[in-house]
Amino acid sequence: MRSFRELSVVARFPWFVVAAWLVVAVCTAVFPGRLASVAAQRPSTTLPAAAESSRVAEELRRGGPAAGPPVVVVWEAAARKPPAARLDPVAAQRVLGALPRSVGSPGPVTASADGRALVGVVTLTDPDESRLRPTLERVGKIAGSLPDSRVRLAGPAAAQADLQTSFEGIDGRLLMIALAAVAAILFLVHRSVLLPLVVAASGIVALTLCSAVLYALGSRGVVTIDGQVQGILSVLVIGATTDYGLLLLARYHEHAPEMPAPAAMRTALRASWAPITASAATVACAMVALLLSSLPANHSLALAGAVAMACCVPAALTFVPAAVLLGPRAMFWPRGPHSGRSGGRVWSLVAAVVERHARPVWTVGCTALAGCACLAALLAPGGLPLGQALAARAPSVLAQSALEAHFPAGTGSPAIVLVDSGGAARTRQRIDATTGVARTEVVPGAGSATGRTALAVTLDSAPDSARAQQTVGRLRAAAAGARARVGGHPAQVYDMQRAAERDRSLVLPAVLVIVLLLLLGLLRSLALPVLLVAIAVANFLAALGISALIFDVAFGSTATEPSLILFSFVFLIALGVDYNIFLMHRVRRESLLAGQRIGTLRGLRATGNAISSAGVVLAVTFAALTVMPLRYLAQIGIIVAVGVLLDTLFVRPLLVPALAVDTGPWLWWPTKPPAGPRLGNVGEQRAQPELTPV
Numbered sequence: 001m002r003s004f005r006e007l008s009v010v011a012r013f014p015w016f017v018v019a020a021w022l023v024v025a026v027c028t029a030v031f032p033g034r035l036a037s038v039a040a041q042r043p044s045t046t047l048p049a050a051a052e053s054s055r056v057a058e059e060l061r062r063g064g065p066a067a068g069p070p071v072v073v074v075w076e077a078a079a080r081k082p083p084a085a086r087l088d089p090v091a092a093q094r095v096l097g098a099l100p101r102s103v104g105s106p107g108p109v110t111a112s113a114d115g116r117a118l119v120g121v122v123t124l125t126d127p128d129e130s131r132l133r134p135t136l137e138r139v140g141k142i143a144g145s146l147p148d149s150r151v152r153l154a155g156p157a158a159a160q161a162d163l164q165t166s167f168e169g170i171d172g173r174l175l176m177i178a179l180a181a182v183a184a185i186l187f188l189v190h191r192s193v194l195l196p197l198v199v200a201a202s203g204i205v206a207l208t209l210c211s212a213v214l215y216a217l218g219s220r221g222v223v224t225i226d227g228q229v230q231g232i233l234s235v236l237v238i239g240a241t242t243d244y245g246l247l248l249l250a251r252y253h254e255h256a257p258e259m260p261a262p263a264a265m266r267t268a269l270r271a272s273w274a275p276i277t278a279s280a281a282t283v284a285c286a287m288v289a290l291l292l293s294s295l296p297a298n299h300s301l302a303l304a305g306a307v308a309m310a311c312c313v314p315a316a317l318t319f320v321p322a323a324v325l326l327g328p329r330a331m332f333w334p335r336g337p338h339s340g341r342s343g344g345r346v347w348s349l350v351a352a353v354v355e356r357h358a359r360p361v362w363t364v365g366c367t368a369l370a371g372c373a374c375l376a377a378l379l380a381p382g383g384l385p386l387g388q389a390l391a392a393r394a395p396s397v398l399a400q401s402a403l404e405a406h407f408p409a410g411t412g413s414p415a416i417v418l419v420d421s422g423g424a425a426r427t428r429q430r431i432d433a434t435t436g437v438a439r440t441e442v443v444p445g446a447g448s449a450t451g452r453t454a455l456a457v458t459l460d461s462a463p464d465s466a467r468a469q470q471t472v473g474r475l476r477a478a479a480a481g482a483r484a485r486v487g488g489h490p491a492q493v494y495d496m497q498r499a500a501e502r503d504r505s506l507v508l509p510a511v512l513v514i515v516l517l518l519l520l521g522l523l524r525s526l527a528l529p530v531l532l533v534a535i536a537v538a539n540f541l542a543a544l545g546i547s548a549l550i551f552d553v554a555f556g557s558t559a560t561e562p563s564l565i566l567f568s569f570v571f572l573i574a575l576g577v578d579y580n581i582f583l584m585h586r587v588r589r590e591s592l593l594a595g596q597r598i599g600t601l602r603g604l605r606a607t608g609n610a611i612s613s614a615g616v617v618l619a620v621t622f623a624a625l626t627v628m629p630l631r632y633l634a635q636i637g638i639i640v641a642v643g644v645l646l647d648t649l650f651v652r653p654l655l656v657p658a659l660a661v662d663t664g665p666w667l668w669w670p671t672k673p674p675a676g677p678r679l680g681n682v683g684e685q686r687a688q689p690e691l692t693p694v
Helices: 002-012 014-029 031-039 052-062 089-097 128-143 155-167 170-190 194-219 227-255 262-291 296-326 344-356 358-379 395-404 423-433 466-478 489-523 529-554 562-592 596-627 632-670
Strands: 070-077 105-106 117-124 149-154 415-420 437-441 452-458 483-489
Touching: 002 014, 002 262, 002 296, 014 194, 014 296, 031 194, 052 128, 052 415, 052 483, 052 489, 070 128, 070 395, 089 105, 089 117, 089 358, 117 128, 117 395, 128 149, 128 155, 128 395, 149 155, 149 395, 155 227, 155 395, 170 194, 170 227, 170 596, 194 227, 194 296, 194 452, 227 262, 227 296, 227 395, 227 562, 227 596, 227 632, 262 296, 262 489, 262 562, 296 562, 344 596, 344 632, 358 632, 395 415, 415 423, 415 466, 415 489, 423 437, 423 452, 423 466, 452 466, 466 483, 466 489, 483 489, 489 529, 529 562, 562 596, 562 632, 596 632
Parallel strands: none
Antiparallel strands: 070 117, 070 149, 105 117, 415 452, 415 483, 437 452
């Protein structure tokens, strides 16, 4: 086949291939850092233009010059000040009045009931978020000149600045942790010194290439990368490239003791390129399904994920084998290549258990998955408030706590209701009577150019809380029929949650259809792909249930973002099906020689070590996301790590083979099952001739 002949060049000219990759790595080494600097300045989430809060923001922009996000300045009396003393709001107003117009426009300063705290809102002039932190530092320095007070900055601008700070430098730490974990696991698996470095290096060159491509696409406006997307892509590229390299090396191990290294590598490439390519295509296509999402940030992840998988495959199929062939004996020192045909005593035992007790194994396995899946109801995907999303000591979190101690929690981040001026009075009355509203004020001048009145509605709860979202829903109901629109920060959070819920109902079925169609083409069966997809869904639900318990213990809460379910589903369905592709691809090959029952058990024995070690590597790389200071990304890392471990250590070695053995020929319906002469029992270890991949 042409594809194999092209890959066989790797075995014939390894020096050339390695040199070419080194040139690529040197030329693209700067791009991960450049991409990180760009990503740190991007907002982590954006709303579709059709969202009601987006339309309100656009209407306000049309009525005046572009403005940045608001920052809420909170003054608290210094601890050394006598309790009876009160802060002077007039003095605080003079302090804010010293702000240059190029920095922001201050609103009125309000004192708390006890006079021990003051609050003022500054609407920043510059809408460019790349200059947000220097601007906030200037606001904090000027506001801090008020005597006998301690100043804190809250609100959307301060929260966005803390998000930017959270991503700074984290890409380097995340990469080092992931690579160190990968190298340690590879050393334990292969017990060699150089091989872990080579496989880890394949992940690095794939990552630098991916970063260069994404930077080029980003500079042309094709894709927007934020810190969230870059963090996910880093672990995906490292984990996937390492996995594919491990699976290739497992086939090389099978043949290295019996033939020269170049011939063994050509044989390994011939047997591995098809399932590896199919695996990467499954992940890429599943991520492309995110283009159906209404959230622009998901579109960026979809395109970036497809680029990432396109970079992983060539690195695994060319760099790894070429580097190994430069010094095959030294590469596996001190252990040396060993035959992987037998699968080891552990996998012989697993195969024996599956052979003798297939029905009890899959019955108990399905029951266990169902029990864990029931725990998924513990998750509360209603959104993470700022105090839970960021680190507890983040400045904006501390500022919000100080604000809530003295004022209504929604102070400084009101909902904005735009209504026709003629009906503004009646609409305001209905809004004032709405549960969850603390006060309503007219915003002078806003919307007047278009004959509209803007009402600032301060809520009695934090703008990103579940209670605030309920209040926004009631506000929109109260303003219905008056050509009114509700926007502002609380409404943006509300619209983000609703968009994520709609995306789940659309993207999740699309992912299942895409994966099912790919499996139909690869396995040439209908029953088996349906079975594998059903098992992957059960594994995903079980992972959610187990992760919910972990969240409760580790974070003290099971609250999470709605989009967490979407991202976790895409990764776990695609990656879970991946390992079953490798298993069933080998099962089909072995079944052509020995019949389905023995072929299933031989496939399990032959792939057990490779797939299990690959799964552990991928789980550990995703678990590296737990070092991120954002709980949302840490939760994604936990769910994917739990799901991959559950799949690779339980579902794939026990549940799938047991179902394959017990189902028999029906597994390959409506096509004829692969069948061949029975070559003895499963314990035989005979060298098998290589076949063209299915």
